[in-house]
Structure formats: structure tokens, C-alpha cells
Amino acid sequence: MISIIGSGKVGSAVGFLCGSFSLDDAVMINRNEKKAIGEALDITNAIPVSSSISITGTSDYSKIKDSKVVVITASSRVHLQSRSEIMFDQAKMVQKIAANITKYAPDSKILMITNPVDVLTYVIQKEATFLPKSVIGVASSLDSSRFRYLLAQELGVNQSEIKDAIVLGEHDDTMVPIFSRAKYNGRHVTDLLDDAQISKITLDVRNYWKYLRDYKGHSAFGIAKSTFDIIKAIVKDETLNVPASVLLDGQYGLSDVCVGIPLTINKNGVAKINQIEITQNEKESLSKSSDTVKSNITKVLKFLKN
Numbered sequence: 001m002i003s004i005i006g007s008g009k010v011g012s013a014v015g016f017l018c019g020s021f022s023l024d025d026a027v028m029i030n031r032n033e034k035k036a037i038g039e040a041l042d043i044t045n046a047i048p049v050s051s052s053i054s055i056t057g058t059s060d061y062s063k064i065k066d067s068k069v070v071v072i073t074a075s076s077r078v079h080l081q082s083r084s085e086i087m088f089d090q091a092k093m094v095q096k097i098a099a100n101i102t103k104y105a106p107d108s109k110i111l112m113i114t115n116p117v118d119v120l121t122y123v124i125q126k127e128a129t130f131l132p133k134s135v136i137g138v139a140s141s142l143d144s145s146r147f148r149y150l151l152a153q154e155l156g157v158n159q160s161e162i163k164d165a166i167v168l169g170e171h172d173d174t175m176v177p178i179f180s181r182a183k184y185n186g187r188h189v190t191d192l193l194d195d196a197q198i199s200k201i202t203l204d205v206r207n208y209w210k211y212l213r214d215y216k217g218h219s220a221f222g223i224a225k226s227t228f229d230i231i232k233a234i235v236k237d238e239t240l241n242v243p244a245s246v247l248l249d250g251q252y253g254l255s256d257v258c259v260g261i262p263l264t265i266n267k268n269g270v271a272k273i274n275q276i277e278i279t280q281n282e283k284e285s286l287s288k289s290s291d292t293v294k295s296n297i298t299k300v301l302k303f304l305k306n
């Protein structure tokens with residue numbers, strides 16, 4: 001079973017993909033129960049005729065019992081603020097959600113979507129005794145998809161022709177698009193772009209969410225698809241290589257922090273943290289990005305203690 005905490009724009013989009021692709025039974029949990037029930041009733045109509053899965057909505061956390069995957073999308077109406085401004089309220093909320101997951105689904109794999117995602121991926125592990133490989137913050141695969149699109153736009157090609165576009169680090173202003181690995185038509189994009197174009201794409205990928213906010217107020221479909229891919233890998237025991245946020249223990253020279261790093265995911269959650277070649281400059285940017293997340297983690301942990 002898949003549990004989705006938060007039945008807002010992201011939670012319902014994740015639920016819709018799980019239902020319409022008949023992945024597994026799902027329960028939608030929301031603070032305001034009516035919303036969860038309504039979304040579940042709506043998504044139910046998208047379940048294929050041959051499928052026997054069910055989607056239900058509730059505010060009762062006991063219904064997440066024995067979930068294989070718990071997806072956290074709950075959030076306190078924060079779209080217009082920056083991700084770090086809202087971290088204290090979100091951390092308090094996640095603390096309570098962690099207690100419920102510990103009580104009802106302690107063996108589940110947990111996918112953190114709520115922002116600031118890297119800080120909260122860390123917080124939920126400290127608040128409960130989840131194994132590091134069971135907790136994954138989903139965002140870098142979305143950022144990578146945005147990076148691929150922006151590279152394609154700048155080069156005037158189709159995004160399907162861009163390979164190995166990956167973004168690592170924080171899902172915020174310090175994220176690190178890895179230009180050194182991205183290729184178009186077998187050629188490194190660094191041979192095709194000048195410094196000004198690289199700076200522009202870096203800024204645009206970091207600010208992509210702001211463009212979406214200005215056009216439609218929020219983002220939902222990209223992250224829902226990134227999340228669905230990871231849920232599917234866990235539920236169907238497929239092997240998926242994606243960047244996502246996990247607790248690091250020395251990889252890339254980073255420890256005791258969660259940031260986006262290349263992972264292999266399967267039914268066990270994180271099967272492997274993959275070490276890929278990146279340039280010295282990219283390593284330094286990743287280290288700075290990790291320092292920013294660490295500093296926010298320290299502030300949040302202090303706040304939660306008081």
C-alpha cells in the first residue's frame with residue numbers, strides 16, 4: 001500500500017498517477033479530511049477497468065498501517081514564501097507526521113516532498129528511527145528535468161536529445177547543475193555554450209519554481225512524476241538511477257547532511273549511493289550547497305528543541 005500525506009496539489013497529482021497506472025492500493029491523508037475523501041473519490045474514477053486497486057481518503061493516520069511507501073506532501077499553505085523562510089513551521093509539522101509513521105508504518109520507505117526538502121529529509125530521520133536508506137528526499141530529479149529542458153531551449157534542440165543532465169545539492173538557491181556531464185548529440189554541452197549561457201541556465205534552473213509560481217502559482221506535475229517513478233521502483237522492485245536527497249556519510253566528502261546525490265533505488269529504498277566524476281569547481285559548489293543545508297538543519301534542530 002502507498003500512503004500519501006497531504007492531499008493538496010502535489011499529493012493529489014501523485015495519487016492520480018498511482019491510481020491511473022494502477023500501482024497499488026493507496027490512502028490519501030489530509031488535515032482537512034473532506035479534501036482527502038474528495039481527491040480519493042475523484043482519483044478512483046481514473047483507475048483502469050481491469051484494476052482491483054482502491055484509493056481512499058481520511059484524516060486517520062492508523063489507516064497508513066503497513067504501507068510500503070509513505071509520501072509526505074503535507075504543507076501549510078506556503079507557496080508564496082521562499083523555501084527556507086517556512087522551514088520552522090514545516091519542521092514542526094513533520095515532527096508530528098514522523099510520530100504517526102513511527103507508530104503505524106515504521107518499516108515503510110519514506111519519500112519527503114515537502115519543502116525545504118533537504119532539511120526535512122534530515123529532520124524526519126532524527127525524529128524517528130528510520131534507516132537512512134529508507135528516507136529519500138525527492139527534488140533533484142525534478143531539478144534535473146528542468147535543467148535538461150533549459151539546456152535544450154538554449155541549444156534550440158529537443159529535450160530528448162540532451163543526455164546526462166543532472167542537478168545535485170540543495171533543492172534551492174545553491175543547487176548545482178552538473179554541466180560537465182551533460183551532452184547533446186554526443187558532445188559535451190560545455191563545448192557548445194559560453195560562460196554567459198552557463199550562468200543564465202544556472203540561474204534559470206534555480207529560479208524555475210519562481211517562474212512557475214508567477215505563471216500558475218505553484219508546481220505539481222513535474223514533482224509528481226519524479227515521485228511516482230521512485231514509488232514504482234520501490235513497489236515493483238525495479239532499479240532506478242536518479243539523483244535524490246539522502247543522509248550522507250562521507251560520500252562526496254559530505255557527512256551528516258541530506259542533499260541531492262546520484263542514487264540507485266529499488267524495493268529497499270536506497271540500494272546504492274553512486275559516486276560520479278564531477279569537476280573540482282562542481283565539487284566545491286556541492287560542498288557550499290551542503291554547508292547551506294547544514295546551517296539550516298542546525299537552526300531547525302535548535303528551534304525544535306525549544
Ligand SMILES: NC(=O)c1ccc[n+]([C@@H]2O[C@H](COP(=O)([O-])OP(=O)(O)OC[C@H]3O[C@@H](n4cnc5c(N)ncnc54)[C@H](OP(=O)(O)O)[C@@H]3O)[C@@H](O)[C@H]2O)c1
Nearest residue numbers: 006007008009010030031032074075113114115138139223
Ligand atoms: N520537492 C519538490 O521538488 C517540490 C516541488 C513542488 C512542491 N513541493 C512542496 O510540496 C509541498 C506541497 O505542495 P502543494 O502545492 O501540494 O501544497 P498545498 O496544495 O497547499 O497542499 C498541502 C496540503 O497539506 C495539507 N496539510 C497541512 N498540514 C497537514 C498535516 N499536518 N497533515 C496532513 N495534511 C496536512 C493541507 O491540508 P489543508 O487542506 O487542511 O490545508 C493541504 O491539503 C510544499 O511544501 C511544496 O513546497 C516540493
